[in-house]
Amino acid sequence: MAGSTQTVSEYITHHLTNLTYGKLPEGFVRDDGSIIGGGGSWVMATGGHEAAAMGFSAIHVDSMMWSIGLGIVFCWVFRSVAKKAETGVPSGMVNVVEMAVEFVDNTVRDTFHGHNKLIAPLGLTVFVWVLLMNLMDLVPIDLVPELFKLAGVHFQKIVPSTDPNITLGMAVGVFILMLYYSIKIKGFGFVKELSMTPFNHWAFIPVNLFMEIVGLLAKPFSLGLRLFGNLYAGEMIFILIAALFSAGVGWMAPAAFLQIGWAIFHLLIIPLQAFIFMVLTIVYLSMAHEDH
Amino acid sequence: MNINLTLIGQMIAFVGFVLFCMKYVWPPILASMAEREKKIADGLAAADRASLDLELAKEKAVERLKDAKSEAAGIVDAANKRGTQLVEEAKNAALAEAERVKVSAQAEIEQEANRAREHLRSQVAALTLAGAEKVLGAAIDREAHNELVEKLAAEL
Numbered sequence: 001m002a003g004s005t006q007t008v009s010e011y012i013t014h015h016l017t018n019l020t021y022g023k024l025p026e027g028f029v030r031d032d033g034s035i036i037g038g039g040g041s042w043v044m045a046t047g048g049h050e051a052a053a054m055g056f057s058a059i060h061v062d063s064m065m066w067s068i069g070l071g072i073v074f075c076w077v078f079r080s081v082a083k084k085a086e087t088g089v090p091s092g093m094v095n096v097v098e099m100a101v102e103f104v105d106n107t108v109r110d111t112f113h114g115h116n117k118l119i120a121p122l123g124l125t126v127f128v129w130v131l132l133m134n135l136m137d138l139v140p141i142d143l144v145p146e147l148f149k150l151a152g153v154h155f156q157k158i159v160p161s162t163d164p165n166i167t168l169g170m171a172v173g174v175f176i177l178m179l180y181y182s183i184k185i186k187g188f189g190f191v192k193e194l195s196m197t198p199f200n201h202w203a204f205i206p207v208n209l210f211m212e213i214v215g216l217l218a219k220p221f222s223l224g225l226r227l228f229g230n231l232y233a234g235e236m237i238f239i240l241i242a243a244l245f246s247a248g249v250g251w252m253a254p255a256a257f258l259q260i261g262w263a264i265f266h267l268l269i270i271p272l273q274a275f276i277f278m279v280l281t282i283v284y285l286s287m288a289h290e291d292h
Numbered sequence: 293m294n295i296n297l298t299l300i301g302q303m304i305a306f307v308g309f310v311l312f313c314m315k316y317v318w319p320p321i322l323a324s325m326a327e328r329e330k331k332i333a334d335g336l337a338a339a340d341r342a343s344l345d346l347e348l349a350k351e352k353a354v355e356r357l358k359d360a361k362s363e364a365a366g367i368v369d370a371a372n373k374r375g376t377q378l379v380e381e382a383k384n385a386a387l388a389e390a391e392r393v394k395v396s397a398q399a400e401i402e403q404e405a406n407r408a409r410e411h412l413r414s415q416v417a418a419l420t421l422a423g424a425e426k427v428l429g430a431a432i433d434r435e436a437h438n439e440l441v442e443k444l445a446a447e448l
Contacts, residue, residue: 022296052294060298067302071309078317085324087331101321121314129309165295169302 008243013048015141015239018163019155020044020051022058046154060163067160070132074125100128104278111282114185114289122177122285123278126170131274133161134231138263138270141238161231161273164224171224174281178219181288189291223280230273234266417445 006014021044028036031046044061045051051058081097090098104124112119136159148156160166182190194212195205241262244255420441 018298020296054296055294056296058294058296058298059301060296063298064301064305068305071305075309075312075317078313078321082317082320082324085320087324087328090328098321098325101318102325105322118310118314121318122310124318125306125310125313163298165298166302168295169299170306172299173303173306 008246011243011246012239014155015145016157016236017048017155018051018060018157019062019153020054020058021061022051022054024050024054028053060157060165062156062158063160063163063166066136066158067129067133067166070136070160071129074128074132078124078128100124103127107279108282111279112286112289114286116181116285116289118177119282119285123282126174126281127274127278130161130170130227130277131271133159133166134270134274136160137162137231137234137238137266141235141242159231159235161227162235164228167228167231168220168224170277171220174223174284175220178216178284178288181285185289186291219280219284223277223284227273227277230269234262234269237262238266413445417441420444 021042023040023042024030024036024045025040026036026038028040028050030036030043030050045054045058077093078097081094084094086094101124104127105120108120108123139158144158145156148154157163186193194216195209197208197212199208238259241255241258244251244258247255421437424437424441
């Protein structure tokens with residue numbers, strides 16, 4: 001909840017700012033009045049405008065930390081089940097893991113018709129990892145940041161999938177795989193596919209190329225931005241509802257009601273978006289494998 | 293909301309996790325699942341076979357029981373037959389023995405009667421002679437009349 005010295009807009013902005021470590025350019029005047037020396041220097045940003053001034057040479061420490069942490073949780077849990085690899089009666093975590101594996105396996109079987117050992121594990125990683133990242137949205141939004149504040153860290157965004165860098169990073173990874181398999185499987189056919197469809201005539205090659213390349217580039221962008229948009233909007237609503245708590249005692253009950261309602265609704269969006277991300281990943285890679 | 297190095301970092305992490313999953317997670321889990329599936333299928337097949345075996349065993353047991361029953365009935369029959377046969381044989385033996393006893397008794401009686409008759413006859417001859425002697429008052433010549441008396445005794 002917003003502190004007494006904080007306005008609602010400050011509260012929201014604070015919640016939307018990543019903990020950023022980056023290189024400030026030479027001559028930049030910091031909040032405390034100090035001026036960055038020659039060649040710039042790597043520092044922890046103290047606010048949104050500093051992070052913006054860092055440009056590309058910055059890294060969102062919180063996003064990376066939570067995303068890699070959740071990835072490690074995924075690997076650890078699944079690996080511990082895989083290590084046991086028991087064939088008796090499964091129980092507890094084994095059931096959960098095997099359910100996820102079977103679910104992904106079935107989806108891959110239905111969607112992907114080529115032979116590629118990478119697709120199914122890729123689908124599983126994408127699904128579980130994105131699901132875990134999305135689930136962080138259900139943690140009360142002030143809980144972790146306030147704890148970090150006690151430890152002296154002033155910004156903390158715990159939902160990695162509300163960071164476009166994270167979602168686009170995965171989408172670009174998928175895009176590179178798409179390009180790789182397109183060229184590997186189709187070879188020159190890939191160029192032909194880009195230049196000779198939809199109008200199969202040499203005179204239309206520029207038009208075809210433009211349309212196909214736009215279509216191709218739209219895939220990773222839509223993939224990454226869809227996930228980011230859904231989760232960012234969800235997070236935003238949570239922040240607004242949380243801000244409502246500070247509007248007065250009379251707002252407590254409606255805010256609590258809204259909070260629960262939105263959390264329940266969000267419970268639907270979280271796995272759905274993870275599922276969509278996985279299915280689209282598989283579909284795009286399946287398209288890259290189809291030789292016409 | 294700036295695009296920055298985080299994007300590259302996430303890509304590297306992504307590759308790492310996918311490779312880990314591909315190498316250490318997916319194959320063993322899928323293998324264990326396939327193995328379990330096979331085990332369950334085998335178990336179900338074994339159960340099916342067992343129930344079939346049970347059915348067959350039941351049929352066999354019923355058949356055996358029927359056989360045993362008929363065998364027992366046969367044995368009882370034979371025993372009964374043998375019993376009646378024994379009784380019959382005993383009866384016959386008894387009858388034959390009785391007959392034999394009767395016959396020998398009769399023969400003995402006959403013999404006894406004959407002997408008595410013979411004895412009587414000799415007595416009668418003597419008595420007749422004595423009587424005639426008394427009646428005639430004179431001694432009869434034994435040798436002379438013996439033939440006559442003998443004839444008389446034989447007629448008795």
